[in-house]
Amino acid sequence: MKKRPGLSSMLAIYRRELLSYLTTPTAYVFVAVFLFSIGLFTFQIPPSFFDARAADLSGFFGYHPWIFMVFLPAIAMRMWAEETRSGALELLLTLPAPTWSLVLGKYLAAWTVAAVALLMTIPLWITVNVLGSPDNAAIFTAYLASLLMAGAYIAIGSVMSALTPAQIVAFVLAVLVSFLVTVLGLPLVLDFFSGVIGGGLAEAIARFSILHHFDAAQRGVVEFRSVFYFASLIALCLGFTVLAVDARRGG
Amino acid sequence: MLLQVDGLRKTFGRRVAVDGIGFVLDVGEIVGFLGPNGAGKTTTMRMIAGYLEPDEGVAKIFNIDVTRERGRAQERIGYLPEGAPLYGEMTPWSFLRFVAEARGMTREAARHAVRRAAQDARLGDSIDRPIETLSKGYRRRVGFAAALLHDPMLLILDEPTDGLDPNQRHAVRDLIRKLGEERGLIISTHSLEEVEAVCTRAIVIDQGRIVADKTPQALIDEHGTLERAFTALTRGEERA
Numbered sequence: 001m002k003k004r005p006g007l008s009s010m011l012a013i014y015r016r017e018l019l020s021y022l023t024t025p026t027a028y029v030f031v032a033v034f035l036f037s038i039g040l041f042t043f044q045i046p047p048s049f050f051d052a053r054a055a056d057l058s059g060f061f062g063y064h065p066w067i068f069m070v071f072l073p074a075i076a077m078r079m080w081a082e083e084t085r086s087g088a089l090e091l092l093l094t095l096p097a098p099t100w101s102l103v104l105g106k107y108l109a110a111w112t113v114a115a116v117a118l119l120m121t122i123p124l125w126i127t128v129n130v131l132g133s134p135d136n137a138a139i140f141t142a143y144l145a146s147l148l149m150a151g152a153y154i155a156i157g158s159v160m161s162a163l164t165p166a167q168i169v170a171f172v173l174a175v176l177v178s179f180l181v182t183v184l185g186l187p188l189v190l191d192f193f194s195g196v197i198g199g200g201l202a203e204a205i206a207r208f209s210i211l212h213h214f215d216a217a218q219r220g221v222v223e224f225r226s227v228f229y230f231a232s233l234i235a236l237c238l239g240f241t242v243l244a245v246d247a248r249r250g251g
Numbered sequence: 252m253l254l255q256v257d258g259l260r261k262t263f264g265r266r267v268a269v270d271g272i273g274f275v276l277d278v279g280e281i282v283g284f285l286g287p288n289g290a291g292k293t294t295t296m297r298m299i300a301g302y303l304e305p306d307e308g309v310a311k312i313f314n315i316d317v318t319r320e321r322g323r324a325q326e327r328i329g330y331l332p333e334g335a336p337l338y339g340e341m342t343p344w345s346f347l348r349f350v351a352e353a354r355g356m357t358r359e360a361a362r363h364a365v366r367r368a369a370q371d372a373r374l375g376d377s378i379d380r381p382i383e384t385l386s387k388g389y390r391r392r393v394g395f396a397a398a399l400l401h402d403p404m405l406l407i408l409d410e411p412t413d414g415l416d417p418n419q420r421h422a423v424r425d426l427i428r429k430l431g432e433e434r435g436l437i438i439s440t441h442s443l444e445e446v447e448a449v450c451t452r453a454i455v456i457d458q459g460r461i462v463a464d465k466t467p468q469a470l471i472d473e474h475g476t477l478e479r480a481f482t483a484l485t486r487g488e489e490r491a
Binding site for chain 1: 297300301302303304321322323324325326328330332334336337338340341345349350352353354355356397
């Protein structure tokens with residue numbers, strides 16, 4: 001009668017969450033807004049896609065961190081905040097399901113929505129192939145890196161959503177933290193930090209920035225340390241989410 | 252012994268919500284938690300159901316400690332939270348399927364369990380309509396069905412008849428009596444009439460402590476009516 005308890009709970013939660021994204025307008029609106037903004041940035045902001053006259057998608061991928069840091073916290077904000085507000089958290093936490101299975105099920109559902117949004121940009125990839133001869137392996141790598149990066153932003157959103165019952169507060173906190181983790185690698189921020197804490201330390205901090213790790217990947221270079229960085233960031237944030245959800249049991 | 256509760260204590264900040272509650276429950280007993288709002292009934296139920304962790308004390312189901320082996324204990328508990336929070340966009344059928352599968356049942360077992368629980372909770376024809384379009388009474392019955400899905404030995408029902416019309420209340424009471432024959436039940440209610448109608452025991456809680464633990468009849472014999480017993484034991488104080 002029983003399957004493996006944690007795994008089956010995770011799958012049940014995953015399916016429910018995905019269904020909830022599909023049956024409410026929120027996910028559709030966000031995916032539409034994402035596609036509209038990525039299109040706008042890629043085609044309208046100079047040097048635009050056509051002006052660049054190069055058969056690659058570097059311009060397109062370059063905007064991903066900036067759009068993700070707003071778009072993905074919006075997808076993730078309801079994850080736990082809504083459960084707490086509606087009282088459904090009580091239902092979930094009285095199921096014989098380990099907390100990690102609840103956290104992972106919800107997280108994977110949100111990540112799936114992000115993956116679908118990314119998949120919907122594939123026509124752009126096709127267009128580049130029609131117009132020229134791009135390095136498709138590099139583009140494929142950049143897509144995978146972008147998906148991994150999206151996972152990191154959703155994981156940040158997951159922690160923030162577990163910390164407060166107010167979705168909007170979760171959203172603002174997640175955008176703020178995502179912004180900080182992203183811009184640590186910008187030369188402007190790096191210069192500022194170098195002046196305050198010294199060049200060596202600022203350089204070290206910059207290595208923890210999302211931009212730093214996405215930069216090589218978006219050019220099609222797979223670096224193990226970047227994969228490790230994103231995987232660690234996701235694991236760390238989900239670990240904190242488990243702690244934050246479990247802390248609710250303390251009242 | 253089905254349930255053993257010993258010295259449960261829970262504080263929220265400086266407020267002591269539950270202050271050393273202890274009792275035992277055997278199969279075949281239906282215990283009614285009585286007490287004014289804020290007395291600690293819901294907090295006690297939440298601790299037994301494994302939703303809240305006690306600051307002190309233990310709750311054991313068939314000798315399984317709810318805090319230490321929460322998952323194993325929760326497999327044996329059916330819990331209907333106060334207000335029966337549900338997912339409004341789901342239908343009762345999909346919601347119950349979700350709960351069954353999240354409890355670790357296979358799809359086939361889940362289908363059987365949902366059919367049986369839906370029948371027991373008398374969900375009838377509206378099982379395919381979105382929950383948010385259903386009446387409060389119907390939604391409570393969906394919550395009731397979710398608590399029954401895995402055929403638990405211990406049922407904890409926080410105000411199970413709240414929001415039901417007299418006919419539905421009557422039906423739920425019949426079901427509670429039937430379920431109580433082979434299980435242990437804890438129900439919290441503000442309806443003294445309900446305690447008299449279905450409970451084999453009444454535990455009166457006031458300011459986080461048990462002030463009486465007797466059969467409803469013993470309380471009536473002592474005070475004349477259950478209402479008088481309630482007023483005398485809880486001093487009829489209004490709390491914020």
